[in-house]
Structure formats: C-alpha cells, structure tokens
Amino acid sequence: MLLFFIVGLLVHFVFFASIFDIYFTSPLVHGMAPQFPPLPAPARRLVLIVADGLRADALYKVDENRNSRAPFIRNIIMHEGSWGISHTHVPTESRPGHVALIAGFYEDVSAVAKGWKENPVEFDSLINESKYTWSWGSPDILNMFAKSVGNHVFAYSYDANNEDFGAQDVTKLDTWVFDRVKDFFHAARNNQSLFSKLNEEKIVFFLHLLGIDTNGHAHRPTSREYEDNIKIVDNGIKEIVALIKEFYGNDEKTAFVFTSDHGMTDWGSHGAGHPSETYTPFVTWGAGIKYPQKVPAQQFNDAYLKEWKLEYWKRQDINQADIAPLMASLIGVPFPLNSVGILPVDYLNNTDVFKAESMFTNAKQILEQFKVKMTQKKEVTLPFLFTPFKLLSDSKQLDLLRKARSYIRQGKYDEAVFLCKELIHLSLKGLSYYHTYDRFFLGINVLLSFVGWASYTSLLIIKFHSSLSRGVSKEVKKPSHLLLCSFVAIGILMAFFLLIQACPWTYYVYCLLPVPIWYAVLREYHVIQDLVASLLAFPPSHFVGYLLACALGIEVLVLSFFYRYMLTAGLIIFAGWPFITQLWTRAKSISLSWIFFCLLLAVFPMMPVVGRKPDIFLVMGAGLLVLLLSLFVVPSLIKRKDGFVSDKLFLHLLQMLGTVLSMYIVYSTHNNLLKKQGLPLFNQIVSWIILGSSFVVPLLSPRSLSERLFSILVSSMSTYLLLSTGYEALFPLVLSCLMFIWMHMEQEILQLSGVPCVQKVTSIHFSYNADTTPFRQLCLEDIRRAFFLVFFLVTAFFGTGNIASINSFDLASVYCFLTVFSPFVMGALMLWKIFIPFVLVMCAFEAIQLTTQLSSKSPLSHSPFKGKAYHGFSKKMGLMFGTSYSCKENHVWDSEPTDDLE
Template identity: 35%
Template structure:
C-alpha cells in the first residue's frame, strides 16, 4: 500500500528513470562514428580535374528509372528522365545507393559527402547545426561551390577551412509547400550559370574554378518539397523529375561550354527516397533506395549484365536488365568521389570504394587500369584500418580485460599496431603486379576491419544490456513492493547490509567506468538498478510476513492467472506495434467477450443500456486500425467527423445542467463559442483544400482566420472553466475545444476516430464504476469484505490499497494510451504522420512549427484520456496517480521486450522500427504521466467516491 506522499515520490522516480533510460538504446547499440587523431590517406593522383555532385532530394530510384513509372497519370511519358536514361545506356554506370536510418536529409547528405553514418539520434539534436563535427569531400577539395537549400549547405561550411566551401542559398521563405517547388531547382541552375558568367570578368574566380580537385554541389530540393505536398505518384512529382532531368542536361552543357574539355566527372544521386504518402525518415524500403548514376571523366561506360544477373524483382520494371547494376552503400559515394578527384578521403569515412572488389565491375575507368584500382583499394584499406587503430589503442589503454578483435589476435603480440602485416602484403602484391590478388586481399581486409571496428564500437554492449535489464526488472519489483508493502521503521536496523552491498556494487561499476573512460551517462544508468534492488530487499525483508498475516496470502491460483492474463495482454500490445489488427481484436475482446464472460449477470441485466453502448463504441473504434494507412485527402470524411462532433455538442448543451443557473449559462456560452468555431473551421477547410488542389495556395486571410480559430478554440476550455460539479460537462468542453484540431489537421476520418475513442473512454468510466459498485455491494452483503490492513506507520492510515481489478484497469489504461497514439492522424499507423493538412496553416517550410502542430494533434486524445482517467480515479475514490503507478510498473514488461528486440543489423526497416518502438514505448508512459497530471489539475474539485451528478446537476448518493 502507498500513502499519498509515497505515490508522488514513486511517480517522480519512475518518470526520471524512464526518461533517462531512453538514452540506453543509443549508448548500447549506436555509438558516435567520429574518431579523432587519425592520419589521412589519398591516392595522390586524380582521374578527373573536377567533380559535379547533383543530389535530387527525396528522389525515389524506381520512379526515376522505371519505364511507365506513372501509369496513373494520363499521357505520362514512358521515360520520365530521358537525359539520365541516355547516360545510363550509353555513357555511364548506374546502381542503387542504399541509405540508412534515419532516412532524413541531414544524415543522408553527411553519409554521401562525409562518408560516415551519423549517430541515429543526431537528427534530433539539430536541424541546421552539426551535432558532431565531421570532415567531408568538400573540405578536402581545393574549392567547393555549392548551391541550394539553407538547411543543408551551411553544415558543410561549418568547420571547413575558411573560404574553401562557398555557398549560394535561397531564402527559407521560398520553401513554400503550396507553390511550384521546381522554382527552387531552377534557381540553383541559374546561380551556377551566373557563377560561370561572372568568371568571364573575374580572373581570380576564373582561376579558382579552373583549379584541380574542384567540386560543385547542386542540391535540388524541389522533389522533396513536391513529394511532401502532392506525394510521389503525382503528376507534380513526375513533372519535377522532368525538370531535374533538364537541369542535368543543361548543367553538362554549361560545363562543356565553360571549360571546353571533358575533364569533369558527374555524380547524380539522392539523399533518401520517399514513401507512398510523401514521408520519409524511417526504414521503409522506398525511403532507403536511391538512384546512383556516375559518368564523365574517369568513369567506365555501361557494361552488359552478368551471370548471375545483377538485377532483381525491384529493378525489372526499369527496362535496364541488359546492363550491369552496381549497388553501393550510401557512404561509399564519398569514397568514390575522393578517388575521382584524387583528394584525401574524409577523415571519418567508412565508405568502401566499389572498385575494391575485383569479382564485379566498379565505377572507375582508371588511367592506369587495374594497377590504379589495386592502389586505390590499398588506400581504402589504410583509411578503414586507421579507424580501427585509434579505437584499438583507446580500448587497450582503458579496458581492464581488453580482448582485441579475433582477426587481429594473431599479430597482437608482435605488433603495436594491428593490421600492418596485411597492409604490407597488399603493397607487396601490387609491387609484383598481382593486382587482382591485391584487391581480393584488400576486400577481405576491409571487411574484417569494419567488423573489428564494429566490435570495438559495441565493446560495452553486453554490460549495458545487463544493466538495462536489471534496472527495468528492478523498477517492476520496486514499484510492486512500494505499492503493496509499507516501509516500516523497524526494518531500518536490518537495512544496513543491503545498503552496504548496493554501495559496493555502485562503487565497483563507477571505478570500472572511470578506468574505461566511459561516457558520463553510464554513471547515471548504474544508479537506478542499485537503488531499486536495494529498496526491494529492504522493504521485502520484513513487511511481507505482516502483509501475509493480514490476509494477503490466500490461494495463489487467482493472482497467478490474473498475472498471466496481464502479461499476455502486454505482449499482445507489443505485437500490435507491427500488426495493427491486434488493436481491433482488443476492442472486440473488451467490448464483447469481457462483458459476456466476466461481468456479473446482475450488472449485465441492470445496466443493459450501458452494455450496448459500450459494445457499440468499442466495435466502432475497432474499425479504424483496419483502415488502409495510405489515406487520400477526403473532405467528406473531414466534414462527417465535424458533423458528428457538432451533434454531440448540441446534445450536451441540452442534457448537462448545473445546480446554479450561472454555471449552466457559462457552459452553454462556452459550448456555443466552440461549436461556432467548429462550424467556421469546416467551411474554411473546404475552401482552403479546394484552393490547394487548384494550386492557388492559401489566401493569407484564410490562414489568419484559421490560426485564430485553431488557437482560440483550444484555449477557451482552459480559460473559461466549466463548473466542477459536473465533470462530464467539463470533459465535453475540452472535447469540443480540441475538435477544431481534427478539422484543420485531418486528412480523412480522424475526426470520427476522435469521436469514437472519446465516447469509449466516457463509457469506460461508467463501466468501471458500475463494476466496482457491484463488488462493494456484494462483499458487504456476504460479509466477505477484506479485513483492513493494520497501520504500521501513522502515515499508512488511508493509504492506497490495490485491488485485483486494479491490474485490469491499469492494463486497459495502457491499451488506451497506445490506441491514442496509433489512432491519431495516422489511422493507427506510426509511419503515417501526414503533412498535407499542415500546409493549410503553415505553407512555408518550418520543421519546428509543423512538428508542433502534429504533436498537438497527438496530444488532443491524451487530454481526453487524462480527464476520463481522473474522473475514474475520483469515482473509485482513489488517490491521484495510484492507478497510473500500477500501469507504470506493468509497462516495463513491454519496454524490456522492445529493448531486447532492438537490432542494428538486418534491413533498415527492421532497425528503424526496433529503435522507434523502444523509444515510443518509453516516451508514451512518461508523456502520459504529464498528461495525467494535467488531467488532475483540470478536474480538481470534482465529486469523489460514490457521489455522482445527474444530468440536471443535482449531486446524489449512489445506492
């Protein structure tokens, strides 16, 4: 049992623990790739004098290369990019560049140009600033001239040698999702043309442009913007690809006209792809496959396909199966560009040049043939070895029981620096003209060294995994004993051995971390399991026997069965993250099977109307997880949701009353304001959507009115509070206040989901109240009421004593927490945060404001859940957060499962999902705690216990 004070203390500890431990997944599975103090390497000679990198931001490989890639568009051409296709068929080499999670613009460009894969959390640390310093091909060039987005270009100038990276960026306001985004790409071409024109009268600029190892970067953002606005399979996206193709053609012509030679190498690729609904960031295969086309000086031409074929089912529609397809990892592009211009590899590059492997063609057409390919393979091996060497020295110096990677063990005793023997063998093979053997050995050496680097980067993984699992299990045990068992003063004399043991373990780990120079976060992680298990052992050493003597220990069959059912329910929620139909199955179970097989017959017969309403609402909400996640903008769905919300508001005005006439008038006034805002929002959204479809943009007056309606309706329920005497009336005011969000930010049927979800929560309160009332009446009649627990401490009087049903209520709460996230704005799919509705209010690219709107849309159902949960706590006369603490204790059964499922191998879809699921599971409960706190504040002063309020506002006692 837990007193009110201990509830708050336990809640605070739990929230801090869960928030801190989100970082463990990154410390355990993903470490920073940046290594300092390394020596740089280069081939020392160039294949081309200059290089042009063209990145089509957000370009999908299949939609660029496939024949008849846009069959849904009337009169669409068979080949959407004839220039690039002609290059593939006649002059260059092509393949697929496979990106990594997160498939966002920033990490994609860092991989392409820096040759390194950033920490997956880096994208959340800054959109326009560098969370980690990195080197790049641009910084290793003699000069780089870059053109494009202000979100991408500056991060490659930051930290570079002053004056080496020059950039021309358009204004951020030009990134308007309601305008023709091809203008951004045309602007880039115009700036390049202007640069060459200025060089005709500027001798210094002309000399810089004509220097060797010069790089030009054309960042074409239009495709990304167009894909977000209209989706990739739209006519607009197809047109943007055609514009990009024309820009490639004119860029070639500009270089030929200005330089009058053929010493330029061209690389065309993308930073990431795009899903069917116009989003990216996760591991969806359409997000991870981007085109790579390389041609010009130093690049081989097209080659016939090999046996076995280099193609698969994905590339068959390209109509290029007669040509060899050479796939690469995204970081390999940086190595390829470095080799082409003869510059130093970026210092943190882990890319592998495609030409290292002699068993299949690469991309280079080296001047010195296979000798140059062998030499560049040697350089690549030295670059990768340098990473391993620095990490090896670091681990060897600071680890207590260091074990080098098995591949290098045989030379560890004779060499200070591992791998030098293998490098010497490669050099000797090249010296004697055995180029193929040298490349084969280099390939194997690079592969083993990368595995060794991964081994060192994850060297502490097992230890961190053990700490994390011990901490989560400790929290579960700590929460259980804190709720069930009092901390009595008589135990303090027995606590000293436990405290000494916990302190010794903590000191031992801190000493180990200091020796290994571990991150500061490790010191914090180990605090929690030491504290949790210390408290568990202290609390369980004595009070358990007292608790058993008071009648807690009876038949173990019931608790074990309930425990297994709750465990199975939580594991089914884990499966629900990947199988959306499970959420529907849950609603069917709690809406049909639970009442039929678990409710007492007296409750079913006496509350048959409640039973019918509960079942109907559950089945209605169960429909939404089954809907297709790829939703099209649907004004009928948006308007239907608004109409149902409006009818509920009118019904509430006519039904809910207050004891005092002033309270009734205030409620009606608030409801009228909110319904008026809802009505105007429906009209304006219909007008705005039609204008956007006609590509007229959003009229400023509509946007201003929209923001006014959006903000005012959201604030009214907080500013003008409905009276506390009628909790459901106050709940209705918040329901109506947030409904406008589901008009402005809806793409289809989210408003109807919001209605069914909210009604289900309201009926849940009534169902649990009826069941608890029946249980109390039955126990009083039969004389089987559970004997009161003797107060061991003064503060134990009136403490929360959990009942068997509390486990089920907590599990239901966890279920509603998950459904609130998976059913909001994305119709039960985590990957479907649609951006089109956001453009109605924010047409210009503003990631933080756009994210804020999407987050607000997610928050709205949680406010309803928090208020309903607060009403339920009050109805059951339980301390605030008492049921939430039970839920918070249970949820780590899910969290441990998600943590153990996290992987950094396999497909990027699997990697992205496992990381996301763990973080979402941890954050949802932390988030829900804050929301529950808001709910308690918003509903402070409401009737508690068996006091209810009738529709006409009279406060009555339940019989």
C-alpha cells in the first residue's frame, strides 16, 4: 500500500509537471544576429513612463463638464502627439507586461511563478541595446532589467516595504520617482562626467510609477484615491517633461512614451483577460512622432471614443509588444533580438524611406528568430520525421526579402511595407509552429499514461473491493514472460528513439511512463475478463440507463469548468434525490434538510465570481452563525457519564474564542484600512496564530465523529473569516451543513439496503486499533457516492471563485495577515482559502466511508500486502490522520484507545 501511494504520487507529479513542459515553455531562442537600422534616428533620447495598473478608460474619460483628470496628457493627445490603446496579453501582471513593453515578447505563464526580482531566462531588451539607461521606481521591476551586458544601466529604487496596500498615502511611490528625477537632472549640471553621458545619443530614461496600481488594489479603481493618484501622475509628468526640455535647451530630440503594463478590474485585481485589464493607455509625442490627426469618424469594437470625447482625434491601437520596436526605431538601436512586435509605422513622423527601411529591419529580425527555431528543431529530429513549416520555405523567404528590397530601391515604399508585414506574419506563424512542434506527441504520451493509470487503479478497486471476480484468485499472479519481454522491448525502442533525437530528459519520463503503467494494466487481464462478463450479464435496459446517467453527470462536471451555473443546475437535481428513493418516506426531516441546503448552496455559483463589493457585515454574520452552532455543542461537553466536566470543554471554548478574535480582527482591520492607518501589529500576530492553530487544534479534539468534524469546521472557519471580504464567508458553513446531512442520508441508504453494523453518526468514535475488519464489498451506490464526491469537490473549488483566473480573488482577502506586497506569501494564503472547502468535503467523505463500512484503504482481508508490515503501516496512518477504526464482533464501534497507545 505504501509503495502504491508513493508510485501514485510520483505519477501525478509527472502529470502536473507535463502541463508546463507542453503548454508553458519559454518562447525564447538564442543565436540571432542583431539587425541595425540603416538610417539616422529622429531622437537622441527616449523617456519611457509606465504608470503601473492604469486603465485606459480611467485616463481618457472626462466628467460631465468635459474636464479630464489628466489635463496634460489630454493636451498632448489633442495638440502634440499620437494616442491609442495598447492591448496586453494574459497574464496581465507587472512582470510579463514590462517584458512585453521593453523586450517586445510575451513571456510564458510559468515565468510569473519564477520570481519578479530576477530573470528566469536571459533575454535582450531595449535597455540592453541602449547606450545608457537611467531608471527609477520599484525594485521588483527595475531589477529585471538592471543586469544587462556592461555597466551602462543605472537603477534607483526605493525600499520594497514602501509597497504597503494599507499605507496612509501610497502616492509617495510616484512622488518619490519624480523628486529623484528632478534631483538627478539638477545634480547633472554640476557633474561633468554625468553631463557628458546625458548628452550622448541612444539613451533611455525609464520611470516606473507604482502608486496607481497600489491604490487600485487597496481602494479600487473607482475610488477617489485612484483618481487623485492619476492627477498627481499627470502633474508629475508635466513637470518632468518641462525639466527635460529645459535641460536640453528644447533641441527637439527627445521622444516621450507614456503607457501602462496592465489595467485593473473594478474590484482591484488583475491577471486575466477582461478588457479593463488588457486595455491600457498609450500616448507618445516628441521627436519622430506624428502630430494629432483630425478624422471625421472612427470605427472600433468598443464604445469608448464618444464617452472619452476623443472621436475626432485619430486613435491607433497597437499590441503591447509593438511598443519595443517603436521605441528602438525612435532612438536608432537594434530591435531587441527576441522581440515579436510589429513596428507601428503609422505612429512615425518621418520619411517614407525611413519607414520602409525600419520595417525591413523589423522583418529580418523576426525572420532570424524563425530560422534559428527551425534549425534547432531540425537538428534534434530524424530527417524522415521532420515536417517543415510549408508556408515559409527557404525560397519563399528569399523571394519576399528580394522583392521588398527591390521595392525600396524603386521608391515603392508602401508595397515594401506591405511585403515586410506579410513576411513578419508568416515568421510569427512559423515561430508558433516550431514552438508547439512536440505538443501533440507529448500530449498523446501523457494521455496514454493518464488513461492507463485510471484503468489500473479501477482494476485494483474491482479486484480487491468488489465481488465481480468469479472463481479467480485475487492474489497477484505472475505475468507471462512474453508480455514482460514485449513491454521491455517497447521501452528500449522508445528510449533509443528519444536518444538519437537528443531529447530532453523530461521527454523520457513522459514517453516511457505509459510502458510500465500499461504493463500493470494488462497483468490484470483476468479482472478485465470478469468485468466484461459481468457487464454482458447486466440487463440491457439497466445498463443503458446507468450509462446515460454517468454520461450526463460527467457532462455536467465538464460544463461546470466553463459555466459555473451548471453547478447550480446539478445541485437542484441533487435536491430531488430523496424523491427517487425511499428516503422521502423513511426520513422526511433529513430529506427536507437535504433539499433546503442543496438549494441554498445552489445560490453561490450564481453569485458574481468577480466584481463583488466587500461586505464586512456578511463576514460578521458568518462568524455569528459559527458561534451559535458552537453553543449547541457546549451542553454535550459540560458533563461526562461520571458527572465531571469534560476535559474537552476548554478546547471547545478556545475554538469559540478563536472565532470571536477572527471577527474582531476582520472588523478592526477593515476600519483601520479605511482610515489609512495600516494593519495593526496585534491583528497581524493574532491572525497568524489563528492560522497556525487551525492545523493543530482539531487533532486534540474528541474522537467522536461528529465532534471531530465540528472541530475541523470551527478551526477552518476561524481562518476562513480572516480571508473573507463578503458573501464567500458563508459558503464553507453552508457546504459543511450539507456534508453533515449527506452523512445521515448515506447511513439511511445503507440501512435500506439491509447492511448490518450501522450506528448513529453521533455515537461513532474513532479508534487507533488496526485489527482486521469485515468490510463490505463495493456496490453501484458507491459509484454514485464517488460522483457526489467529485461534484462537491468541483463545487468547493468553483463555488465562490474561479481558480483558473487570478483576478477572481480579491487581494484584500489577505489584509489581515499582511499588506506589504509579497506575491508568494499572498498567493499561498489565497490558495489555502481555496483549499479549506476542499478539506471540509474530504473530511466529510472520509466520515461517510466510515459510517457506510467501506474502507478508504485496501481491505486487509483481501489485500496482497498482508502481515506485520502492513499492520504497522496502517497503525501509523491511523495515528497521523485519526481515521482508522474498528468494528467489534457485536457491531459496537470501539471508543476506547488500545493499550499500546496508552
């Protein structure tokens, strides 16, 4: 059993790791030659200003009097430069956003988890290609680009502890940058060395402004704090622009770019693909940039133009990665080697030949990536198996390049630009083709492993837990030598195939894993024969009915991953369960309770996943309900049979105190943050103590089944209250009530089937006795229970949020524990919030296994792992989880510890 557990854990770890190897791999390639622009650049220097977390509509929209909260930027749009919307890619986080802006490519999702402060992979960027770069802002962003080749990058950042969501005034994150830039230019007048560097060409000034993002997380983008921060940024930019123009004597050689790395939802989060997150402002002006263009009418998919009162100024939308080649062309540095951005020539105020030559350079730079990617894939693939990208053959590449160059020489610049764009689009398709070249092959192998492992575990369950086998011994039989030799030969051939292609070691894991798994499956051929025979003997009408029910149930589960309201539909169907059984007539009160809580739980998936407003009173209400339930348990703990006070009463009162403290901390923290007084240290310490105690206190609770489960609920709810901001605080409570009723329902179902040795749930006690127990065999009802478990697990995951989307979790959920930005700690706390309902469901199902006399482990009477070793292992597992139990011959559950435990 221990071996099976370890092997299963490793197999599922491989399944998890395969997600990143198949879908989330770095798109970067190395070995390309840099492509230099052939013509002089229009600007000597570039000022890049990134307002972190700034939404496009928050910057552009005006009030009813047509007054803008960013008057300087609006004046730029109308009189000096060009503007549009920069469309970001998922994940809409700071790190991938800045990489797209400055390096011109979109990082894979896994890079977000590898750290904000350092680069998980090396890549080229505009900063790396510049002559000198000076940057100011958050250390989390600046350090990503500070380690460039040479010592030409200078970064000035504040302490990361200043990034406090509960601080009184977070606009200081932006004013700090503006003040340091002013001091820098004033100091440069008296520093000859610095002054000479500042007068070089191809230099970059990078200002990262984090205040807007921090205010958005803390107060929401519709708050006064967020809007006032935009005004501060706008005024700061005005002062910096004036300062730089004065420093350089209005030489008209400075290009300015103002944009954002990502937007933000109305509820103060980001990470997914909502338009409020992917629509960011882009305003550019200065040397080499077109002046505003008046147009009669514009057509876009959104209705923002009229709302912003900008319908008569030409809007030019771009992809976020397109900004990097635009900035590179403005100051005349090579396009970043890994950039996949397409130069937006419509933004350039230059000659047609400059636009055509710049576009030609852009095409060659992306084509270089395609060639390197193709060569790398071709070198590790057998010639007869290699399938090239047919849309961009070698002859096609040469033909497009030759024609584009010919058009430039003939002065047909528009035709040249068109051909270069065609070459770029084909190169990008080819890059995607080779990047996902092995995806189908690896996916098939992982699928084979997944299906094989599911088949193997199912066969073991049938073999040891059911009565399907007809006269065949359930002991493990030795496989035939032919079968063994066949799979060994398959494994050797597969390994040799991977070896000659120089595949990574992970490919060996994914491709060789199906071999032992399917060998183990075919070893159980006699079980497969018995299963097929049993299915053939089943009445056809019943078989078709069960098959349709299973298909419908699985389809509901699958659809619930895309449409949460399918969980509501499933819970409504569950509510009718008592009516199709005899439960309605046998246990009417329990059935009514089941219907009520099913319908009550069905409300939660219909609630908004995101966009909800915090409601502290709902959190307080959930805490009060937990306290009321706790008071009902107190009388049973006051006296024992011998008349003395139970020694577990103190533990129960301690848990109630934890709930009270959680309510106080939530209320106190909420009020302090509203007053911008920060997170009190007392609240923070007590919150972490409550979180830590929630793992320990349930282990000290009584071994009575109902008391143990209630202790787990109260401890979990104390932590969940600290992590809640609204209606979701009620969700675990309603779910637990339904789980408790489910236990009673299953016991009633078992009694209807005539199974003996059944006690009331309240009288069952856990025991650490590892003696053998006559467990019953599996039946069709257990398949229904398994489906209920999976459905409730999915409901636990998606009941109040979408675990597939970062932005469906409010960052304010962790403010009782910390407010200073710490992505990994905050992420861990949010994950634990997700897992708490999951844990409650699993504990309830383990209790159902106990009450229905079905072991969650292999029965000892049928297990191939017999003897003292197994008995010792079972006892250790019981001590760890507190779930082992025994049933005496008179069918009375053992409630006393064994002598060896004492």
